[in-house]
Amino acid sequence: MKLYLDPGHGGQDPGAQGHGLNEKDLTLDIALKLQSILQNEYEEVEVKMSRTSDITKGLSQRTSEANSWGADYYLSIHINSAVSSAEGYEDYIYSGLSNSSTTAKYQNIIHGEDLRENELKDRGTKKANFLVLRESAMPAILTENGFITNTHDAALMKQSSWRQKVAQGHANGLAKAFKLKRKHSVPEHPPPPPAPVTLYKVFAGSFQSRKNADEQVASLHSKGFEAFVNSTTIFGETWYRVQTGAFESRNNADELLAQLKKAGYKDSFLVADTLFP
Incomplete structure (x- = not known):
């Protein structure tokens, strides 16, 4: 599988900014981590990156490069920005594609695997007329990994361990979508692994103030909802x-x-949490 991996922005274009962070730095770090996972752990995966350092590169230049190389998939990594209350993860495919298209099927797989790792609110799968999605000759996705303008999301972004989780989520999605084979051989008769359990946890808000959280619990109880502070x-x-x-x-x-x-x-x-016995 030939993956064209595109860390958004770069060079003179910092992308979104907030809480002392630049989008271009975050996307590059996540992409480099993802490249390392794919090349070290999976067979027959070629990765070509639009940039491996802080350089300026046009959008058309990126898609032309992917098309000329004959990539099987185009993955563009971004960080979102909006009003400070906006938070969470979303991803996009080209707006001209149907929900039954191969690209949409890949999107659904990658979306689910990303949410298992990234600890972000689920904002859903979406479509848009972005140039990199429209002009790429192969199936393409653009992921928006949290809001740099949101206190909760930005605090996560500052952690290298979180950026590693985001890369792992993308890798898991690609491996599942393209049926990638791991490099390490599996014993002929391995013991069955313990079955993981995914717990879907529902939250009615996240607060930096314990008092505000306690007030929210009281409000929920008054309306018949069970609730506690985690x-x-x-x-x-x-x-x-x-x-x-x-x-x-x-x-x-x-x-x-x-x-x-x-x-x-x-x-x-x-939030989806995967638990291993």
């Missing part, structure tokens, strides 16, 4: 997440999420 540390800062449920069934989690939003808790979100 604290977590991100880049040295404590965040208080208000958890309202955890399910092995994604459908059950989605139903609760819909009920919360209908009840007025618009900042509710879902």
